[in-house]
Amino acid sequence: MSQALNGIQPGTNASGSRTNRQFRLKNRPETRMDADTFELATVPVPALKEGQALIRTCLLSLDPTNRIWVADVDQYMPPVQIGEVMRGLGIGQVVESKHPNFQPGQLVTGPVGWQDYNVTDGKEDWPFSPLPQVPIAPEDLAGAAGMTGLTAYFGVFEVAKLKAGETMVVSAAAGAVGSIVGQLGKITGCRVVGIAGSDEKCRWLTDELGFDAAINYKSADWKQRLIDATPNGIDVNFENVGGEIMQFVFSRLNLRSRVALCGLISSYNDANDEKTKVSITNVLMKRVRVEGFIITDYFDKFAEGTMKLVGWISQGKIKTKSTIVEGLENAPDAVNQLFDGGNVGKLLVRVSDIQK
């Protein structure tokens, strides 16, 4: 028996039947993703079979890892293949269901993809799951208490094992992961120094999020400012960028410090760029523990992490910001904000409104 959510949906054609816009991978980019990387196809939404549910995409998360997924390189998941719908996580709403676990109107999180609709049988490797019923905005469940917040949470507490009184430096500090990392550092009782790409972002970090210092890496004297901001050296580096920034942070690492190696965004568009290479001599001299991690490593602890983050967000101990781009059609262009520094906090595309 099929149940349906009433109301006119985006992605509906003149005859009332649903159509699905999909961005499919057309070409693997040499450097940046551009208009030639994806092609837009419009296909009918198939009728549901028993055991399936139809999910309309509401919020699509844009992530630096999108650039990794379109590259044919060794990575933590299979690359997206040419012709496949671009992979993307996000929040959707069930519009019709012939599956006992999905009810029309229900909000779910999972692999929505760069498309309007998804037919699910609930058996994906990373399956859709109900969004927790908690008192925070859906945008925050897609970011600060979603995958990027969880990356910050497990990176800070499980990988870096941050302790009160330590000094932590985080790069890409005004982004989705970095802005949460720094606030977790303050909650823990640490000195937190952020590195970000504009004075405005730095002011947000210190004045609103409570970072002890924030340094604009585009300013001529940023290295001296990082020295001044870390008088006792650095105990934990939460690394999101790599390249010259990571290299200089490494020169300030203390004996037996830790590096939570979360991302290397400066090299994603050009892995051969010499500027992104980092020497690890200091890792040896200072007996540093460098640990790379991928959030999927912590899948079985997501519920615990989500509830912690939701608690801090709802108490105002973690402040959040999202940069929301309207319309699926803008996703291929918007994703480059991540590489140009256009976003503050979590970058999302609103593909459709959530229906009450």
Ligand SMILES: NC(=O)c1ccc[n+]([C@@H]2O[C@H](COP(=O)([O-])OP(=O)(O)OC[C@H]3O[C@@H](n4cnc5c(N)ncnc54)[C@H](OP(=O)(O)O)[C@@H]3O)[C@@H](O)[C@H]2O)c1
């Ligand atoms: N390991 C995992 O499981 C995992 C999960 C999620 C994310 N990550 C990684 O975490 C990092 C941050 O991801 P996010 O989702 O939170 O993105 P984000 O920080 O919201 O956005 C990326 C930011 O990086 C900065 N950036 C871009 N290119 C740069 C460069 N060449 N040099 C310095 N800064 C640069 C930009 O800010 P500025 O204005 O400051 O330049 C940009 O806003 C990425 O490396 C990502 O791959 C890893």
